[in-house]
Amino acid sequence: MLAVLALTLMGCGLRAQTDDDAVMMAKNNLCIGGMYSHSAWDYYWEGTYHRNNLNLGTVTTRMVGLMGIYGITRRLAIVANAPYVWTDASAGVLHGMHGIQDLSGWLKWEAYRQKIGSRGKLSLFAAVGGSVPLTNYLADYLPLSIGLHSRTVSGRIIADYQLGRFFATATGTYTWRSNITIDQQSYYTTEFIESNKVYMPNQETYIVRSGYRSNRLIVEAMLSGMVTLGGFDIRKNDMPFPSNRMDATMAGAHAKYEFQSKPLKGLSLTADGSYTVAGRNVGQSKMFGAGIFYIFDFARKGKTSETPTLKSN
């Protein structure tokens, strides 16, 4: 649960500029980057009960992600991401896990754009995405499993309003999650089940963000929420389970700086942080992350009309 949630959340920060924001790539530009994030909690919600666990201490999840974004056109981009994850508990006896987690991919389309007045602009985006586990990692080893091993399909809508260099974005996502197979032959949710298949409830996520945005610099604050549409609460002193009802509300910030002149042109740096302010069956994570990206412009030789940069307006 807990580690996994941290990953989901990190994704929100780390994928900014990518699949859940209102920024598109220039045509035939490929952006490749790497990210690192560190997330830790010692308090968590067992159902709605807020507690720590001296047999876990601080649970830490570290992640290195590789990401690629390609602008098929100015209004259609494809995004792919694959992380390597390490988990660890500072106390107790349980062994941490590490390994390659899930490949996720998105197709993002800017469906509508309308100028409003002399300085305002409204944009609407639609995206479809999916994820698939890249390795046969252990899912039912929470809170130290590196993921939930579910395959997902997501639909997303993004609305963005920009006024000069200030903006506000709202994102809503529905994620369909496939059932998973575990190594055990039975388990208990709110009832006893004799099967190695686990029903995984679907999820919704919401993000609102606002801040400053130019070609060179983006600084934004965000509030995000994850709602699991079903699932069950961890019982008192029980272990978490992949199909728990994992809900969380997080507050965070994100910044990106893109170098505009040679010799660093095409390079950008990102920084993220978030904190889980409320939750259910999840860890109260504090997360920070950093990333470095470089944009390759495959359009430059052919024509010069497109600026080789992340298009933000």
Added chain:
Amino acid sequence: MRNYSCTARFLVFVSLTVLLACNKTITNVNSDIPPLNPANEDLNAGTWKLVLLSRPDTFAVAAPAATGSPAYTADLNAIKGYQHNLTGGQRGQIQYWSAGGVLRWNEIMRGLVTKYNLPPYQLPTGTYPIPSSTNPFAYPLFPFSNPPYAARAYAYVSAAQYDALVACWHYKTLYNRPAPYEVDSTVQALAGKTSLPSYPSEGAVLAGVTSEMMQLLFPDEIASIQEKLQQQEFSLIASGAAAPSDVTAGEALGRQVADAFIARGRADNAGKAVGTPTIWASFVTTAQANGQTAWVSLETPARPPMLPLFGQVKGFLLDSADVVSLRPGPPPSTSGDSMQQQVQQALATVKNATRAQLSQVQFWADGAGTWTPPGHWNYIAAQDFITQNWSEVRWARNMALLNMAEMDAAIECWYIKYYYFNPRPTQMDPIIRTLTGVPNFPSYVSGHSMFSAAAAAILGHILPSRAQAYLSMAQDAANSRIFAGIHYNVDCEVGMTVGQNVGNYAVQRAISDGAE
């Protein structure tokens, strides 16, 4: 622009198709199995050797009304009344229970063990509350169905079911009253037909004996257990398999047999197995007097050891002298080189665990929040028994043999664990991180190894064609504890041997109980 919307439309279409094509409902493995159709009705089962009762007619069952009597005609009319107006839900109940009462109650039992197998959360003082059968609805809920508790619970239910069905078979052959669908051809046989006399109803005997036992073992579940009893008895009558008078007599017989087992249970020392702080401390003193590092709890706050006096519980197969005589020699001394070797081996194994080993650890973990190792072996047995077309009484006999072996394995194992009070690998070297939780009791010998070897021994006797498979599963279960880093090799090697020895007591009983 047009192209993109086509792409988008296509993707939406594909996504929707994927979503609609996938039904995410989970079904239990045994939700849809055919009615029990015994190849042999075991009509001599009334003479089989009982576990606790001295005679099959210890509890009297009055002669039934004749099939031509007005009372029996009223019974038949009740059946016809039910069959006239069956709802889909009721037909589902009939189908569910027709698979066999021993099987279904065993599944319910596994579910209860799973539900109640949670260690209590600590108090603000850093100590742990102990579940109490006199106040079962308050937290911590009673019981904490850990492996010894569960092993004993499965055994009592199975042994009581067996004695009750032997008594049932005795009266069936004594009175020889045919099933309602044999008497009246307008009564449908909705759960299949057998040639077994139906008075008293074997299904109702199971409902009576099991519900009475379960209510004692899982007192918070009285309402849900009562509901199961009613569903089974309704199904027996509505399916045409039993007349209401078959059911009434059966349930009453079952409850009486259960009461005899409950009286045994109250005096079998299990109630004292928790021990006291003075007793807990005495294990430490004894181990230290023998020059050994004493076991300590690896939990924070430290949790008292699990049921340290369970080794004194009165077994079904072993008497207290057997328990002592089956005790193996000591584990390697905690200060010796041999122990250091075992510790280093444990560390190397857990550090280099492969994915297949991780799966094996998870598959056999059977820790907190699960059916426990005896429950897992009940599942393994049941899945094979389903294919055997046995009578209910043979099902009960074989489950009783398995579960008496498991309970006595728990007794023997707990006796050995607290006799030696040997530390876990992680206590010897805290650098050892484990791939499943470390059980809160001493290391030597491995409970999984004992439970599994005992189960493999008796199941291999019952189904010789599967003997090698059971042995191989038992070895897998034992090895999983080494891969997990929670046991030394020696714990599992010796545990397998002692477990097999306990299992052989069940085999000896099986050879001489009149059923083979």
